[in-house]
Amino acid sequence: MEKIKELNSYVAHLKKSLDEIDEQAKLILRTDIELNKTQEELDKKITALYALQRISREISKTLDETKIFAQIQESHLEDIGFEKALGFLWSEKNKRFNPVLNIGYSEKETEFIASQLENNLYLKLMANIETISSFSLTDKQLNEKIKNLFKVNSFIIAPILPKDGSQGFLFVGTEMTDTLLSAGNEELINILANQISQALENARLFEKIWQAQQELERKVEERTIQLSSALEEIKLISKRKSDFVSAVSHELRTPLTSIKGYASILLSEKLGQLPSAVKERLEKINRHSDELSRLVNDLLDISRIESGKVTMKQEIINLKEILEEIKDLMNVQLKEKNIEFSYELSAEAEYVFADRQQLNRVFINLVGNAIKFTPPEGKIFIKTHSLENKMCQIDVSDTGIGIPQESIKAIFDEFYRVDNPINQRVKGTGLGLSLVKRIVEAHGGNIWVKSKLNEGSTFSFTLPKP
Amino acid sequence: MIVGIGISKQIDISSALQEAFWQAKIQLKDKEPTLCFLFSSPEFAGLSILKNIHIYLPHIPIVGVSTFGIIFDSHIYRHSLAVCLIHSENLKISVAKVNDIRKKDAFMAGRELGINLLKDFKGEKRNFAMVFSDGLLEEGTKLLLGLQEILGASFPLLGGSASDNLKFKQTYLYFNEELLTDAVVGILFGGKIVFNLSSRHGWKPLGKSRTVTKSKGNIAQEIDGQPAVNLYKDYFGKDTLLLKKDLKYISTLYPLGIYLEGEEEYLLRNILSIEDDGSLICQGDIPEGSAVRLMIGTKDSCISATQQAAEELTTESIISPAITKKINIVFIFNSVSRYVLLRRLAENELMAVQTTIKNNLLDKSPYKNLNIPIIGFYTYGEYAPLKALHYQGRTHFHNQSVVLTAIGE
Numbered sequence: 001m002e003k004i005k006e007l008n009s010y011v012a013h014l015k016k017s018l019d020e021i022d023e024q025a026k027l028i029l030r031t032d033i034e035l036n037k038t039q040e041e042l043d044k045k046i047t048a049l050y051a052l053q054r055i056s057r058e059i060s061k062t063l064d065e066t067k068i069f070a071q072i073q074e075s076h077l078e079d080i081g082f083e084k085a086l087g088f089l090w091s092e093k094n095k096r097f098n099p100v101l102n103i104g105y106s107e108k109e110t111e112f113i114a115s116q117l118e119n120n121l122y123l124k125l126m127a128n129i130e131t132i133s134s135f136s137l138t139d140k141q142l143n144e145k146i147k148n149l150f151k152v153n154s155f156i157i158a159p160i161l162p163k164d165g166s167q168g169f170l171f172v173g174t175e176m177t178d179t180l181l182s183a184g185n186e187e188l189i190n191i192l193a194n195q196i197s198q199a200l201e202n203a204r205l206f207e208k209i210w211q212a213q214q215e216l217e218r219k220v221e222e223r224t225i226q227l228s229s230a231l232e233e234i235k236l237i238s239k240r241k242s243d244f245v246s247a248v249s250h251e252l253r254t255p256l257t258s259i260k261g262y263a264s265i266l267l268s269e270k271l272g273q274l275p276s277a278v279k280e281r282l283e284k285i286n287r288h289s290d291e292l293s294r295l296v297n298d299l300l301d302i303s304r305i306e307s308g309k310v311t312m313k314q315e316i317i318n319l320k321e322i323l324e325e326i327k328d329l330m331n332v333q334l335k336e337k338n339i340e341f342s343y344e345l346s347a348e349a350e351y352v353f354a355d356r357q358q359l360n361r362v363f364i365n366l367v368g369n370a371i372k373f374t375p376p377e378g379k380i381f382i383k384t385h386s387l388e389n390k391m392c393q394i395d396v397s398d399t400g401i402g403i404p405q406e407s408i409k410a411i412f413d414e415f416y417r418v419d420n421p422i423n424q425r426v427k428g429t430g431l432g433l434s435l436v437k438r439i440v441e442a443h444g445g446n447i448w449v450k451s452k453l454n455e456g457s458t459f460s461f462t463l464p465k466p
Numbered sequence: 467m468i469v470g471i472g473i474s475k476q477i478d479i480s481s482a483l484q485e486a487f488w489q490a491k492i493q494l495k496d497k498e499p500t501l502c503f504l505f506s507s508p509e510f511a512g513l514s515i516l517k518n519i520h521i522y523l524p525h526i527p528i529v530g531v532s533t534f535g536i537i538f539d540s541h542i543y544r545h546s547l548a549v550c551l552i553h554s555e556n557l558k559i560s561v562a563k564v565n566d567i568r569k570k571d572a573f574m575a576g577r578e579l580g581i582n583l584l585k586d587f588k589g590e591k592r593n594f595a596m597v598f599s600d601g602l603l604e605e606g607t608k609l610l611l612g613l614q615e616i617l618g619a620s621f622p623l624l625g626g627s628a629s630d631n632l633k634f635k636q637t638y639l640y641f642n643e644e645l646l647t648d649a650v651v652g653i654l655f656g657g658k659i660v661f662n663l664s665s666r667h668g669w670k671p672l673g674k675s676r677t678v679t680k681s682k683g684n685i686a687q688e689i690d691g692q693p694a695v696n697l698y699k700d701y702f703g704k705d706t707l708l709l710k711k712d713l714k715y716i717s718t719l720y721p722l723g724i725y726l727e728g729e730e731e732y733l734l735r736n737i738l739s740i741e742d743d744g745s746l747i748c749q750g751d752i753p754e755g756s757a758v759r760l761m762i763g764t765k766d767s768c769i770s771a772t773q774q775a776a777e778e779l780t781t782e783s784i785i786s787p788a789i790t791k792k793i794n795i796v797f798i799f800n801s802v803s804r805y806v807l808l809r810r811l812a813e814n815e816l817m818a819v820q821t822t823i824k825n826n827l828l829d830k831s832p833y834k835n836l837n838i839p840i841i842g843f844y845t846y847g848e849y850a851p852l853k854a855l856h857y858q859g860r861t862h863f864h865n866q867s868v869v870l871t872a873i874g875e
Contacts, residue, residue: 018674025673025760029701029720032762036719043809074509075545078631176633 051079065203069101082172089168131158135181158193162200246303260289298431305438312355337376348386352463365432374400402453412437467554467794486549499551504530506547508630511638527561530640531628533843540816558657563641565649572605576612583654597625599650601637601846606863607751623861626799626845664778665850667867668771671759693744723761736865750863776822792874798842803866
């Protein structure tokens with residue numbers, strides 16, 4: 001009996017302990033469910049933030065306006081806690097909101113919603129930069145209206161406001177009844193809408209720059225075509241001219257040779273004595289034919305060099321030798337006007353790599369001109385110096401009448417003659433400097449002139465060194 | 467046996483199917499598939515998915531489900547589509563379906579499925595059957611009982627129910643060219659193959675043990691002589707209205723546990739709804755007289771249960787003496803409740819399975835340098851036998867459980 005009593009009390013004690021444990025279980029459960037809920041909320045937020053980050057990364061990379069909204073996918077949206085979304089941009093032209101994004105709605109539903117939107121309400125939201133949600137909206141009637149139109153239980157609407165171009169708004173919503181929205185969700189959707197605005201801005205800016213660049217490229221291309229066709233035309237004309245000159249010169253040379261031949265035979269008086277008046281006229285014919293044939297030869301040379309028919313037979317030439325030859329050749333004219341001729345060759349520029357015959361012509365022309373335009377008792381001085389790029393420069397200076405500034409540009413053109421008293425008195429073809437220029441250029445060199453009226457001129461040209 | 471698995475996240479059905487199918491087909495080398503599994507997110511579920519796959523596999527049985535998430539190796543793929551192709555010369559299979567379950571009664575539907583499965587299976591050795599059912603079916607237990615009447619009470623049955631995107635609105639089953647709802651699909655496996663299975667949940671009992679004093683099928687009417695709902699009211703300090711509001715949540719995290727003698731774990735029952743008279747409608751049977759307790763799950767207990775299930779799967783046992791040397795594929799049928807509990811840690815559970823398989827099998831001969839594909843889906847309910855000899859391996863309908871199945875030859 002005592003034993004039973006003892007056991008009973010033990011059982012009662014055990015039962016009490018069990019009840020106490022059950023009470024503790026209740027405490028544990030209630031804490032646990034709260035903990036789980038908090039953790040779930042936290043999990044959802046973290047997932048939503050990750051999703052937001054993914055969307056942001058994608059849309060910030062997108063420079064095509066039409067593809068920005070396509071970056072927002074159903075799975076992203078689900079992670080943020082919604083299964084429906086619509087994006088609208090306001091069209092000022094049509095006075096309506098155009099859908100640019102639809103998730104969870106058919107085309108038909110989207111069109112229906114677009115047609116039922118109260119434009120003023122959303123334009124006001126955009127103007128006020130205001131985000132609204134089923135959670136924060138105090139106007140109950142409006143809240144229900146939006147829910148009914150979009151067929152959702154919870155929603156958030158945030159404006160999309162890029163600085164340029166059309167603006168609009170982003171709608172997200174869910175049919176689920178157990179989704180509790182908070183200010184945090186609103187903030188999240190706001191960030192997303194801002195990201196979209198930013199991306200739209202970038203895309204539009206990029207589009208503008210791209211368009212401008214395309215326009216520029218198009219213009220450059222147009223101009224290039226114009227220029228190159230002009231260039232082609234010029235080349236053609238130039239070739240025709242050279243061909244013409246070359247043909248004409250050939251045709252002229254043949255009769256000229258016979259005129260000169262017959263004049264020489266008559267002058268030799270082998271065909272009988274000539275009266276002195278006839279002889280005088282014949283000598284004129286002879287002299288003029290000589291001039292004419294020089295002119296024709298020069299012309300032929302120019303056109304040949306120009307058309308590339310003449311190749312320069314380049315060799316190593318000692319400038320001193322050439323200049324001595326020129327001095328001998330020109331001695332009579334130099335003596336006539338008592339002109340002093342001297343030269344000074346720099347040690348690094350004693351030799352050139354050039355065609356001997358052509359180089360002779362260059363010097364004959366330049367020195368000949370110098371003599372022609374230098375008054376008696378004047379000076380002609382030639383000096384050389386070495387340049388970088390394996391070239392050497394040769395300067396031919398005189399103390400002549402000089403060239404007026406306005407003529408300097410044209411002086412190397414064919415048939416150009418400076419208007420001065422000497423040229424009016426002395427005959428010339430106007431081809432000499434033109435030929436010189438072509439010869440120098442055919443060697444890869446340049447020629448130019450510096451001159452001061454009544455003080456003298458310096459013709460400088462460059463030639464390759466050996 | 468050769469297995470190929472493929473997955474695609476493409477939005478367009480035909481390109482998704484093309485991607486997943488060819489990924490799987492290439493792994494089969496030039497062998498023709500014997501059987502095809504198709505798991506997809508609910509938004510893919512439609513006739514076009516079946517028409518599309520039928521082009522690739524005109525004469526092969528195709529079975530599958532819609533699901534909240536596909537399990538592929540140790541990853542969860544949502545809004546995706548997966549194909550699993552199996553080639554085997556020794557495998558003998560038979561597939562069958564039964565629809566209009568609500569009209570026919572779940573028990574009769576189970577019987578019909580069993581009969582259909584056996585039709586082409588005369589004289590063959592039967593190993594086990596895989597069962598996929600509509601996720602919104604309330605009477606999973608009755609369906610099993612009907613099936614067991616035909617196939618044998620302790621015949622191993624395993625599988626899970628289809629699911630949707632946690633909306634609990636509509637789930638789908640795939641069967642050859644048919645898209646089914648309110649239906650069940652079965653595959654009977656036979657021939658010279660080996661298999662093993664394991665199942666766990668990890669939920670622990672809390673508080674006092676109580677007795678179901680009045681019940682009918684899957685409806686618990688009274689517990690300890692009081693309306694069944696009082697148990698939840700009492701523990702959570704909430705009235706019926708608040709409980710109803712939070713029910714999906716509470717039921718997922720704190721289901722009822724039925725005590726089974728000799729079993730390590732309790733048999734879990736989710737509460738689907740609360741009736742006005744205080745009855746609890748459960749997903750699965752809750753027999754009168756059974757001892758029940760409120761269960762609690764934590765992330766840790768959930769993951770370590772999966773780990774344990776993976777250990778059991780990869781250890782030799784009476785029914786699977788050679789399993790550790792011959793596994794070709796592992797299927798996972800995992801309760802969506804586990805996803806809800808684990809959330810961002812959900813893949814940790816799958817990694818535990820993969821790591822265990824690697825440690826116990828792949829790092830040892832004859833698996834050296836081989837790979838065992840893992841594929842499966844999230845369910846609204848699971849089918850698996852209990853291990854205790856006392857129950858002779860009888861299959862039960864479970865909630866919140868992970869079911870692992872290994873098949874090989």
